[in-house]
Amino acid sequence: MSSLKRLLVGEPLRTERLATERLTNPKALAVFSSDALSSVAYATEEILLTLFLAGSAALNLSLPVAFAIALLFFVVVFSYRQTVFAYPTGGGSYIVARSNLGLLPGLTAGAALLIDYVLTVAVSVSSGIAAVTSAVPALYPHRVALALLAVAILVAGNLRGVRESGNLFSAPTYLFIVSTLTMIALGVFRYATGTLAPVTAPVPPPAVPVPLTTFLILRAFASGCAALTGTEAISNGVQAFHEPVSRNAAKTLVWMAVLAVTMFLGITFLAHVLGLTPQTETIISQVNRSVFGSGALYYVTQAGTMLILVLAANTSFADFPRLASIIGRDGFLPRQMANRGDRLVFSNGIILLGVLSSLLIVYFEGKTHSLIPLYAVGVFLSFTLSQSGMVIHWWRSRKEDRQWLTHALINGTGAIVTGVVFVVIAVTKFTGGAWVVVVLIPVTVGLFLAIRRHYDAVAQDLRISLETKVKPVDHIIVVPVAGIHRAVAATMAYAKSLGPEIHAVHVSVDPAETEKLKAKWEKWDPGVPLTVVPSPYRSLTGPLVRYIDGLQRKEKVKFVTVVIAEFVPRHWWQFLLHNQSALWLQAALHFRPHTAIVSVPFHLKH
Amino acid sequence: MSSLKRLLVGEPLRTERLATERLTNPKALAVFSSDALSSVAYATEEILLTLFLAGSAALNLSLPVAFAIALLFFVVVFSYRQTVFAYPTGGGSYIVARSNLGLLPGLTAGAALLIDYVLTVAVSVSSGIAAVTSAVPALYPHRVALALLAVAILVAGNLRGVRESGNLFSAPTYLFIVSTLTMIALGVFRYATGTLAPVTAPVPPPAVPVPLTTFLILRAFASGCAALTGTEAISNGVQAFHEPVSRNAAKTLVWMAVLAVTMFLGITFLAHVLGLTPQTETIISQVNRSVFGSGALYYVTQAGTMLILVLAANTSFADFPRLASIIGRDGFLPRQMANRGDRLVFSNGIILLGVLSSLLIVYFEGKTHSLIPLYAVGVFLSFTLSQSGMVIHWWRSRKEDRQWLTHALINGTGAIVTGVVFVVIAVTKFTGGAWVVVVLIPVTVGLFLAIRRHYDAVAQDLRISLETKVKPVDHIIVVPVAGIHRAVAATMAYAKSLGPEIHAVHVSVDPAETEKLKAKWEKWDPGVPLTVVPSPYRSLTGPLVRYIDGLQRKEKVKFVTVVIAEFVPRHWWQFLLHNQSALWLQAALHFRPHTAIVSVPFHLKH
Structure with a gap:
């Protein structure tokens, strides 16, 4: 087990190496931007799909809608650029909303983001594998296994640590x-020189087109807004950059926006001038084939698209x-989320994300x-909260x-625009699945609060005045005896070193055996009388617990120490050959108040 | 959990009720004979299938072969009748072979029988469910689930106890x-009055028949010997009869033989006079339809056949x-096999059989x-060993x-005849699957011997002279401290009651937190100095174990007591909110020699 773990995640790293595990800007771009960049592979198609409901002529609106989204992208990016400088230790929506708007908005932003990260992994890995299985249809029946394998590889890669994932x-x-x-570039050049032509014939528009209302255009806009998921990644991870962290993070953020918007507008422009319609073949593949033909460059570009879709999951x-560790440190998620594993990464969060997305x-x-349909709702809610928080800031x-x-x-x-988009997405996608997320966010917030309430209550239980003096307790010692x-x-000898009052007790299942044991005990005479407790139903724990209850009442002592002999065999399979009464007893006594359980190991030589 | 168990298996029974849990002869016949009786549902068919390889004329040999098997049946039954009287406390092949032939033949018989019991359950349940799914083909895809359900019902029924299963x-x-x-009876009457005719047309014989050699006839005989599986059941279970146990068991044994041979010969006779050939419809169903037609009586008889096939598994x-408990008591299987559960049955054996057959x-x-093909090899090996043992007896x-x-x-x-049959079965079915059992029997015997060797070695390790005096041991006490x-x-107070020399130790993951803790500790002053152990890799257990190693070397004390504070939450889900360091520590220290682990529970109020 241990060596398998070493092979998969590498040797453990010392805590001091934490500060040096930083990313150069190009690597940070790869680690934090694949989600935002990969969205351009389907954002154009989402816009065209919605507009096409109103007929072919409506497709002409794709460019204005794309420009509006590009504008929104820059508004969001410049907004987050300010966050990166204002919160150099990492300012995700959770921190910004919490410190400026208060607890509940902060937790809401946190819940929305955590849910969307899980969805990002599931959506990106599934669609990446769908791209693979479209190319190799024989793999289609194995798509779930392949997707789980991809998640497993991402988990292993991230457990190794942040530099290696870069x-x-x-x-x-x-x-x-x-x-x-x-x-x-080649597409625009061929368009300018008049040599660009579509490789696919347009499909006929719907027989009964819906009216081209403002609502439909807003919905197309909202659908295209999937391009913005992942934008907040860099502001969450400011600490992973080289010093000066804010400046490097801000630079990388702008680079990401320029790249994403260029690719998004470029693809939308080419789709528009080619007069492409959404069909079985994806829009990006149609553009790609029209520009490159069906040669090697087409396959290289498709392969890049497939890979980045799977890797988009890596942003999450x-x-x-990182977000779970911050929320965990604040006591709204289990504290283990904030533990750094062998390789200085937050292993528990990585594993939890892997499990949930699987x-x-x-x-x-x-x-x-x-x-x-479940996707992007959470992202825009957290955008709105975060940017409202920045206004207060x-x-x-x-x-x-x-x-x-x-x-x-x-x-x-930014706050107003993303707020409107949030409402539009939630309304237009509500029946399609967005309602799940709308329900899940308050449920998660409720869970956060319950966890924090538990931790607060425990802290209250545990609070101690430094004036409290530590005095030894009175206790009686019980030693269950199965034979001599x-x-x-060894257990009796050990018990004798704990205190003077020892009660040896034998639970009798077989009266004949018990008589023999009593005689042998008297002959042996270990200095302690043996009490026999009958067990008519052949259970060991029940009669023993009742005996201890009675003893404690009689002796009026608060604390009981039960000393149990435990066989430790040399080989694991030998466990099966012993009754494990020690384990059963420990389990039965675990919930008994004021009962300390001592297991005295007896190591078998064979 | 507990109330579910009560519902399924009933209230626990007191040990004193053991003697009264006995069976009347008719009930014992039902419990112990279903295996032997159900074999007649397929034994005739097995003979015909083998003879038919040599052509239609060879089928005439079915009656002589059936008579030979009937003779063999009576030889075996009278042999076991003697065993029942010679071993009134239960004389299965294991006991008879072991006490007369020695250890290895005894263990061989035991292994052969245990393997065959597992096969009996799998074969009988599968063919019973196959009978059901032949009648209701829609259930065919669910046959494995149905078979597992049948096994689960048998397990539950047997866990309730022997009288209820009767x-x-x-x-x-x-x-x-x-x-x-x-x-x-009706078939013979209709044959005598000349009104019996087959409902099915005979299928054509094989195009190239094999020669009708003595070997083929012996093989047909061997195939039909499947009728004898389960004959030893009563001799194993003599103790389950009313007093006088031997007389009642012997009576039931003879009744079983008379019933089984009557049915076997009757079915073979009718199949012969009807000129039936083995085909998709089973022989017993062809006989049944020829006699009763396709009315209600046909379905009642088929239902009886189906049910007894599933219940044949109950013999096992x-x-x-029972056999596993005897072998377990002798130390060749885990001793838990000999424990009687809540309902006085050998629960572990019942559950193990259910798991293996599933x-x-x-x-x-x-x-x-x-x-x-795996079936009956083990039975005839154990017959041979048991009857050879009786000769020595x-x-x-x-x-x-x-x-x-x-x-x-x-x-x-009996020994010579069953020995010959064993060799014939093993040789003629070897390549078809009997080799698995031929290999598995010595492997199981090897396992028996390894288990016994372990128990003997443990007994040697544990042996103590009654002259040995019990003196308190010297020990140092270590208390891991995470915070104040x-x-x-409470843990410190408890530790102080165990002895004077206490070492409080803090494993430091975060140096800043550690400094705060040290200052607070000095202010609190619980009377024990706090040692700080750095943990550069953030692990808790590794540095602590190394600290204890060093302390033990320095103090030259053999025994170490580690006192661990363990949080016991009120609700199970709260477990997820705590680090479980107590459990990790216990696991890490479990294999350390001379280390007693005390867990002091701290019950959370919330």
């Missing part, structure tokens, strides 16, 4: 960026554990389209900061 | 006996746990024909018993 994930991210930018593996993949049978710092009003206006615009042998002799 | 299983057994005897549930059913996908008692030679001749004949709170105060 190396692991740089190549596919840059493959995607370079191949997609090349495709757009960098972010979910359950979603298994439940939805690895089908992306069932998961999509600037208002509070209005005396030190002369530019506070500019800052507040940027964040205020060296293990019992 | 009630539970009497009705189907007697339904089968009465309906089959009625079918035979009466016998396997694994076989799952592995062979509930297909009877894959299991059949009579030779040894030749001075007291004037009739010893008659007895010895009966058993000697009431649980630690």
Whole structure:
């Protein structure tokens, strides 16, 4: 077990190495941006799918809608850029909302983000594997197994630690960026020189188109907003950058926005001039084939798209554990979330994310389209809360900061816009599945509060005045005796070193055996009388617990120490050959108040 | 959990009720004979299947072969009748072979029988469910689940206890006996009056028949010998009869033989005079339809056949746990096999048999024909060993018993005949699957010997002279301290009551926290200095164990007591909110010699 773990995650790292486990900007871009970048692979298609409901002519609106989303993207990015400087130790929506808006908005943002991280892993891995199985249809029946394997690889990679994941994930991210930018550049060049033509015939529009209302256009806009998921990743992970952390994080954030918006607008522009319609083949694949033909460059670009979709999940593996550790340190999640494992990463959060997203993949049978409606609701709720929080932040710092009003206006615009988008997404996708997330967020907040209430109550229980003096307690010692042998002799000798009042007790299942034992005990005479407790139902623990109850009442002593001889065999399989009465007794006495259980090991030589 | 158990197996019974849990002869017939009786449902077919390989004419040999098997049946039954009187406390093949032939033959017989009991359950339940799914083909895809459900019902029924299983299983057994005897009587009457005709047309014989050699006839005989499996059941269970146990068991044994042979010969006779050939419809169903037509009586008889096939497995549930308990008491299987559960039955054996046969059913996908070749090899090996043992038994008692030679001749004949049958079965079925059992028997015997060797070694380790005096041991006390709170105060107070030399130790993961703790400790001053052990890899157990190692070397004391504060939450889910360091420490220290672990519970109020 231990050596398997070493092989998978590597040697343990000393705590002092924590500060040196930082990422260069290009690696940070790969680790934190794959979610946001990969969204461009389907954002255009989401817009076209919605507009197409109103007929082919409506598709002309795709460019204005895409420009609006690009604008929104920059508003959000500049808003988060301010957060990165204002919160250099890492300012995710949870921290910003909590410190400026108060506890409940903070927890709501935290819950929304945690849920969306789990969905990001499930959606991205499923659609990445769907891309693979579209290329190799024979793998389709194994898609759930493949998706679980991908999650397992992500878990293992992230357990190894943050620097290694940077190396692991740089190549596919840059493959995607370079191949997609090349495709757009060549596409625009061929369009300018009049040599670009679509490879697919347009599909006919719906027989009964819906009216092109403002609501439909807003819905198309909302659908395209999936492109913005993952934008907050960098602001959560400021601490993973090299010093100066804020400046490096801000630079990387702008780079990410420029790359994502360029690719998103480029793909949408080419889809528009090619007159593409949404069909079985994805929009990005249609653009790709129209530009590159069906040669090697097409496959390289498709492979890059597939890989980045799977790796988009990695953003969540960098972010979910970090956010869970912050919430855990605040006492709203189990404290173990804040423990750093062997490799200095938050192992428990990584494992929890792996388990939850695997359950979603298994439940939805690895089908992306069932998961999509649940997606992005949480992200925009946390955007809105975070940016509203930033407005309060600037208002509070209005005396030190002369530019506070500019800052507040940027964040205020972001808050209003993302708030509107949140409402539009929640309303238009509600019946399709968004209701699950709308229900789950308050439930999660309730869980946070219950956990914190427990910790507070425990802290209350445990609080002690430093004036309290520590005095020895009075206790009686009970030694269960099964027979007379060296293990019992060792246990009796040990018990005698604990205190003067020892009660040896034998639970009698077989009266004939008990008589023999009593005679032998008297002959042996270990200095303690043997009490016999009959067990008509052949149970060991029941009669023993009742005997201890009676003894404690009679002796009027608060504390009982039960000394149990425990066989420790040399080989694990030998466990099966012994009754494990020690374990049963420990389990039975575990919940008894004022009862200390001592297990005295007797190591078998054979 | 506990109330679910009560519902399934009933209230616990007092040990004194053991003697009264006996069976009347008719109930004992139902409990112990279903295996032997149910074999007649397929024994005729097995003979015909083998003979048919040599063409239609060879089928005429079915009656002589059946008579030979009937003769063998009576030889075996009269042999076991002698065993029942010679071993009134229960004389299975294991006991008889062990006490007369020696250890290895005894263990071989025991291993052969245990393996065959598991096979009996798998074969009988699978073929019973196959009978059900033939009638209701829609259930076929669920046959494994149905078979596992049947095994689960048998396990629950047998855990309730022996008298209840008698009630539970009497009705189907007697339904089968009465309906089959009625079918035979009416069939013979209709044959005598010339009104009996087959309902099925004979299938054509194989295009290239094999020659009708003596070997083939012996093989047909061997195949039909499946009828004899389960004959030893009564001799194993003599103790379950009313007094006088031997006389009642012997009577029931003869009744079983008369019933089984009557039904077997009757079915074979009718199949012969009807000129039936083995085909998709079973022979017993063809006979049944020819006699009764396709009316209600046909279905009643078929239902009886189906039920008794499933209940045949119950013989093993009466016998396997009993034999395992005897072998366990002798130290060749885990001693827990000899423990009587709440309802005075050998619960562990019942559960083990249920698990093993369920694994076989799952592995062979509930297909009877894959299991059949493994079957009956073990039974005839144990017959041979048991009857050889009886010959020695009579030779040894030749001075007291004037009739010893008659007895010895009966058993000697049985031993030789069953020995020949064993060799024939093993040789003719070897490549078909019998080799698995031939390999498994010595492996099981090896396991028996390894277990006994372990118990002997442990007994050696544990042996103590009654002259040994019990003196208190010297020990140092180590208290791991995570912080200063009431649980630690309670643990320190408890530790102080154990001895004067206490070492409080704090494993430091965070140096800043440690400094605070040290200052607070000095202020509190519980009378014990606090040692700080750094943990650069953030592990709790490793540094603590190394500290204890060093302390023990320095203090030159043999024994160490580690006192651990353990949080006991009020609700199970609260376990998830605590680090469980107590459990990790216990696990880490469990294998350390001379280390007693005390867990002092701190019960959380919330």
